[in-house]
Amino acid sequence: MAGEERIYPVVPPTPGSEPYWEGANAGKLMLSHCKSCNKSFYYPRGACPMCLSTDVEWREAKGTGTIYTYSVMRPAKPVYVIAYVTLDEGPSMMTNIVDCDPAAVKIGQKVKVVFKPREDGTKIACFTPA
Amino acid sequence: MSTKGKAYIVGAYEHPTRKAPDKSLAQLHAEVAKGAIEDAGLSKDAIDGYFCAAGDPPGLGGNSFADYMGLRLKHIDTTDTGGSSYLLHVGHAAQAIAAGKCNIALVTLAGRPRSEGVQTGTNPRLGNTNQPDLQFEFPYGPATANMYAMCAMRHMHQYGTTAEQLAWVKVAASHHAQYNPHAMLPKVVTVEDVVNSPMVDDPLHRLDCCVISDGGGALIITKPEIAKSLKRPLVKVIGTGEAVKHQMGGQDLDLTFSAGRWSGKRAFEEAGVKHKDIKYASIYDSFTITVVMQLEDLGFCEVGQGGKFVSDGNLISGIGKLPFNTDGGGLCNNHPGNRGGMTKVIEAVRQLRGEAHPKVQVPNCDIALAHGTGGSLGTRHVGATVIMERE
Numbered sequence: 001m002a003g004e005e006r007i008y009p010v011v012p013p014t015p016g017s018e019p020y021w022e023g024a025n026a027g028k029l030m031l032s033h034c035k036s037c038n039k040s041f042y043y044p045r046g047a048c049p050m051c052l053s054t055d056v057e058w059r060e061a062k063g064t065g066t067i068y069t070y071s072v073m074r075p076a077k078p079v080y081v082i083a084y085v086t087l088d089e090g091p092s093m094m095t096n097i098v099d100c101d102p103a104a105v106k107i108g109q110k111v112k113v114v115f116k117p118r119e120d121g122t123k124i125a126c127f128t129p130a
Numbered sequence: 131m132s133t134k135g136k137a138y139i140v141g142a143y144e145h146p147t148r149k150a151p152d153k154s155l156a157q158l159h160a161e162v163a164k165g166a167i168e169d170a171g172l173s174k175d176a177i178d179g180y181f182c183a184a185g186d187p188p189g190l191g192g193n194s195f196a197d198y199m200g201l202r203l204k205h206i207d208t209t210d211t212g213g214s215s216y217l218l219h220v221g222h223a224a225q226a227i228a229a230g231k232c233n234i235a236l237v238t239l240a241g242r243p244r245s246e247g248v249q250t251g252t253n254p255r256l257g258n259t260n261q262p263d264l265q266f267e268f269p270y271g272p273a274t275a276n277m278y279a280m281c282a283m284r285h286m287h288q289y290g291t292t293a294e295q296l297a298w299v300k301v302a303a304s305h306h307a308q309y310n311p312h313a314m315l316p317k318v319v320t321v322e323d324v325v326n327s328p329m330v331d332d333p334l335h336r337l338d339c340c341v342i343s344d345g346g347g348a349l350i351i352t353k354p355e356i357a358k359s360l361k362r363p364l365v366k367v368i369g370t371g372e373a374v375k376h377q378m379g380g381q382d383l384d385l386t387f388s389a390g391r392w393s394g395k396r397a398f399e400e401a402g403v404k405h406k407d408i409k410y411a412s413i414y415d416s417f418t419i420t421v422v423m424q425l426e427d428l429g430f431c432e433v434g435q436g437g438k439f440v441s442d443g444n445l446i447s448g449i450g451k452l453p454f455n456t457d458g459g460g461l462c463n464n465h466p467g468n469r470g471g472m473t474k475v476i477e478a479v480r481q482l483r484g485e486a487h488p489k490v491q492v493p494n495c496d497i498a499l500a501h502g503t504g505g506s507l508g509t510r511h512v513g514a515t516v517i518m519e520r521e
Binding site: 006008009010011012013014017020021032039041042043044045048049050068069070071072073074075076080082083084086087090091092093094095096107108118124 | 252256259260262263264265266267268269270271272273276279280281283284287328329330331332333334377378379380381383385509
């Protein structure tokens with residue numbers, strides 16, 4: 001995807017999710033972590049989907065993972081690669097695979113987080129081949 | 131409490147339009163309601179239960195449509211799970227009827243995405259920002275097609291499913307659509323036509339995707355005593371099931387199966403029938419991969435073998451072992467309002483009544499299944515299964 005890049009839309013955060021977006025803007029991928037069942041999860045939320053504990057804290061992810069699946073959105077301009085990446089911490093997240101040839105993306109590929117600009121100049125987490 | 135045999139589908143109507151620029155959404159709801167009521171041989175005043183999906187009409191849609199159509203109701207249910215809503219409504223109506231909450235239920239669906247220029251599959255649509263997942267997903271551009279494409283990509287990776295196998299689903303649907311005068315895509319296509327059509331979202335081609343159409347449909351569901359007093363063939367609801375599938379905070383991501391794995395089991399258990407008893411199946415076909423996954427989930431073949439199962443015309447009426455979507459389905463006929471559940475029930479009712487097109491009518495069709503999912507197989511969805519028997 002040399003040249004043209006997506007500029008990511010801004011969706012207003014909901015109350016409680018601000019630390020995720022502040023983290024992204026500072027180059028950190030933040031996960032929710034349940035202190036009751038000791039598991040991290042994504043997307044972030046204030047109640048653990050496994051046990052409904054509200055004793056949830058923010059933890060920075062290493063930012064590394066593996067492509068679970070993907071698709072190349074060809075009608076879009078610019079073309080983009082949507083994917084699910086399974087993070088090394090366990091949870092999987094929807095993202096885009098960027099800074100690479102879409103035709104070279106593969107399931108099982110190792111990727112690392114990279115932060116891309118949103119419309120308002122803040123940043124969002126994407127992934128690129130490691 | 132089982133609702134097996136407690137309710138009958140006595141009216142079914144599919145709007146013939148596929149493009150309705152000059153009709154309001156409410157008008158389409160009224161027209162399909164009228165069609166189903168007349169099909170049943172009833173009058174409007176007999177309706178005392180109403181089911182629609184809150185997402186079809188804006189705002190408090192059920193309230194507005196009851197008003198628009200002048201319905202006097204004892205029971206209203208606007209459960210919205212997307213395209214599967216109308217399959218759930220059959221089960222919910224059976225429950226309400228069995229509990230004595232209403233006697234004659236009307237279910238309506240209408241939509242006009244074609245006239246409104248909605249690029250359903252390829253343009254991500256921003257929902258309500260209170261939807262908790264939205265801020266974490268919408269920016270990445272999830273449209274309908276690329277979500278299902280990610281399912282297909284993983285299914286191919288994990289089970290060796292091929293583009294040609296997926297194409298057979300479209301081929302079968304097109305064989306049926308050629309006999310439907312209302313079908314949007316009545317031309318018979320080949321596997322080559324599908325795999326050579328433009329790639330939309332790898333690995334899904336243009337012909338792997340369903341149509342975008344205006345229109346709608348409606349059902350009338352009632353209790354046994356009333357059903358038996360009418361002149362229509364008796365279509366009895368013998369099993370229903372529903373299930374929700376999501377990702378448990380990203381811990382349970384598995385895009386190779388759907389909620390049909392659970393809703394189907396529930397419906398089969400209640401009905402007390404086996405897969406070999408099902409003579410016809412309506413399977414929601416938003417994309418070819420949707421059918422392959424759901425056939426596996428419902429247990430018509432082994433997990434991972436859906437591609438092989440659908441190949442070589444196995445879904446074509448008169449040729450294959452499991453005739454499916456004999457109206458041409460969403461892939462070729464109609465996908466009103468981007469919601470396929472309603473037309474799935476309607477064609478199953480036609481088959482059980484012996485009123486499908488003679489070229490696609492399944493002989494001695496006594497037991498049929500209709501199944502669908504609403505939401506997205508790529509994120510979170512609700513599956514619903516209905517098993518019906520001709521009495």
